[in-house]
Amino acid sequence: MxxxxxxxxxxxxxxxxxxxxxxxxxxxxxxxxxxxxxxxxxxxxxxxxxxxxxxxxxxxxxxxxxxxxxxxxxxxxxxxxxxxxxxxxxxxxxxxxxxxxxxxxxxxxxxDAAGSKLAKIEDKTQVAGERTQLNFHDGGNLLVDDASEYDAKDSVVVSNDDNEIVAHFPYEEGCLVTAVRGTHAGDVGEVTDIEVTPGSGSNGVIVEGEDGTFETVEEYVVVIDENFTGDDAEASGGDAE
Structure with a gap:
């Protein structure tokens, strides 16, 4: 190979x-x-x-x-x-x-911010011992005793030191999100409406950003808070030579 x-x-x-x-x-x-x-x-x-x-x-x-x-x-x-x-x-x-x-x-x-990591919950799985496993966007997971407050599409912040959840951002109208795929990838804004699609289709999301309103699907957004936008920090990236 x-x-x-x-x-x-x-x-x-x-x-x-x-x-x-x-x-x-x-x-x-x-x-x-x-x-x-x-x-x-x-x-x-x-x-x-x-x-x-x-x-x-x-x-x-x-x-x-x-x-x-x-x-x-x-x-x-x-x-x-x-x-x-x-x-x-x-x-x-x-x-x-x-x-x-x-x-x-x-x-x-x-x-201080480098001591923890944001993770999007993809789904939840019941495991032995009446515990629940939260499965994350990057393939990682975390066992919790009480998963009732966590839902798919929520985000959590997990400490690097002890692998404990230190913050929880529910996916709901009014939450702050960033689009990570699609036409609006990289845009940040507040969810103003979640349009539930009947059947197996993806739900739509209406987001109010700084440059206006845009529409995408739930799979393309991740819930964040203002500490994750990077507005006050210098960013590196783009095409490498």
Whole structure:
């Protein structure tokens, strides 16, 4: 199996230039599925902190870069939406946040904000011991004793240290969301109406943003709060050279 990925066929969320070279690094096994961007691509092509996979591997071995508070297993570890990248030696911290067009960008955050991660609840599963498993957008999950207050499409903030939920944002009219896919990817606004579609079709969502009202589907939005918009921080991202 090839260890490389053709740039022309990478997911639209990857922040790489598609026409400058033929290949880029292929993502390894891990969270976020095929949409996950290899860590080395962010370190080399977006941030410019390393020049090669070898340098990226060295930085990982020295714990110079952490992902969600932990040392990643290798330089091809997939990085995706809402992951936290920390560079303790540089005192730099970033949240992976959807940018215009759905590309993933790095939004600078402070050290306190880097201690937890936002996760969208995809669904709930009953497990042994009368506990409930919350299944998240990135493939992760969390066991809770009482899941009655949590619903699919809600968002939670999970602490990196003890894997405990420290905040909960229900999906409901009036909540703040960001679109992560579709025509309005990267737009932020308040949900003004949820249009329930009969049958198995996707429910529609009307969102009031700074630049006007837009409509999308529930699967394309994630509930956030004002601390996750990155309005007060400098962002990095876009196409990498």
């Amino acid at each position: 090839t260890k490389h990925q053709k740039r022309l066929s990478v997911p639209k969320s990857w922040p790489v230039e598609r026409k400058t070279e033929t290949f880029t690094v292929k993502a390894g096994a891990g969270p976020h599925g095929q949409a996950g961007v290899p860590l080395v691509v962010l370190l080399r092509d977006v941030l410019g902190y390393v020049d090669s996979k070898k340098e990226a591997r060295y930085a990982i071995e020295r714990s110079s870069v952490l992902v969600n508070g932990d040392s990643p297993s290798d330089e091809q570890r997939p990085i995706g939406m809402f992951d936290i990248l920390s560079f303790p030696e540089r005192d730099e911290y970033y949240r992976v946040f959807p940018d215009e067009g759905g590309r993933l960008a790095l939004t600078a955050i402070d050290e």
